[in-house]
Amino acid sequence: MTGEERRKEILEMLGARPLPAARLAQTFGVSRQVVVQDVALLRAEGKEIVATNRGYILSRGRACSRVFKVRHSDGETREELCLIVDEGGCAEDVFVHHKVYGTIRAHMGIDSRSKVGAFMAEIASGKSVFLKNITSDYHYHTVTAADEKTLDRIEEQLFRRGFLIPHKV
Numbered sequence: 001m002t003g004e005e006r007r008k009e010i011l012e013m014l015g016a017r018p019l020p021a022a023r024l025a026q027t028f029g030v031s032r033q034v035v036v037q038d039v040a041l042l043r044a045e046g047k048e049i050v051a052t053n054r055g056y057i058l059s060r061g062r063a064c065s066r067v068f069k070v071r072h073s074d075g076e077t078r079e080e081l082c083l084i085v086d087e088g089g090c091a092e093d094v095f096v097h098h099k100v101y102g103t104i105r106a107h108m109g110i111d112s113r114s115k116v117g118a119f120m121a122e123i124a125s126g127k128s129v130f131l132k133n134i135t136s137d138y139h140y141h142t143v144t145a146a147d148e149k150t151l152d153r154i155e156e157q158l159f160r161r162g163f164l165i166p167h168k169v
Contacts (some may be wrong), residue, residue: 001028007038011047011058018055018107052107065092065144066151068158069165071137074130076163077123081116083157084143088150092142096135106131108141138165 001009006028013019013027021035028035039056043049048059072080084091090111096104110116123130132139145151158164 003038003041006030007042010035010038011042014049014056014058015109017109018052018057020055023055054107057107057109059144064146064148064151065142066155067140067142068155069138069140070158070163071132071139071165072163073137074133077130078116078120079161080158080163081110081119082113083161083163084141084154085110085112085116087145087154087157089143089145089154092144094131094139094141096131096139098134104131104134 009028010024013024021032021039024035025032039049039051050057050059070080081091091108093105093107095106098104108119110119122128143151143154145154155164
């Protein structure tokens with residue numbers, strides 16, 4: 001397999017779920033450093049590949065983003081995430097501002113109801129709890145969408161549902 005063919009396959013494998021360089025290296029029988037170089041070449045070609053602490057993800061060309069501060073119960077998490085994706089958004093991450101630890105952020109990449117379901121199943125499995133639980137349910141999401149009108153609709157729906165925390169002026 002040539003480097004060009006490998007880069008094409010890497011690009012096809014990348015999505016919203018983080019894919020570690022080590023796993024890609026194993027898949028293609030190359031070193032991790034070769035994968036890192038391949039990703040650098042793909043980025044140089046204009047591919048929107050983002051490195052997270054859990055691996056590479058491919059940005060899907062969402063041109064606009066906005067951070068929403070929200071608060072809700074554990075039982076309302078599915079509703080919140082479905083509201084975002086149903087309006088055409090992607091919950092890229094979740095983060096909290098902890099008074100001792102500072103900002104704690106986790107990648108989500110949730111842009112469909114099926115991904116909402118998968119996320120909720122992971123939580124329900126008992127592997128972990130919601131990050132918001134360490135800050136009395138207050139948390140933030142970076143939401144991306146194709147345009148500002150979509151983000152406006154998401155903001156309006158979060159407000160109507162009572163999830164949105166207004167910004168202090």
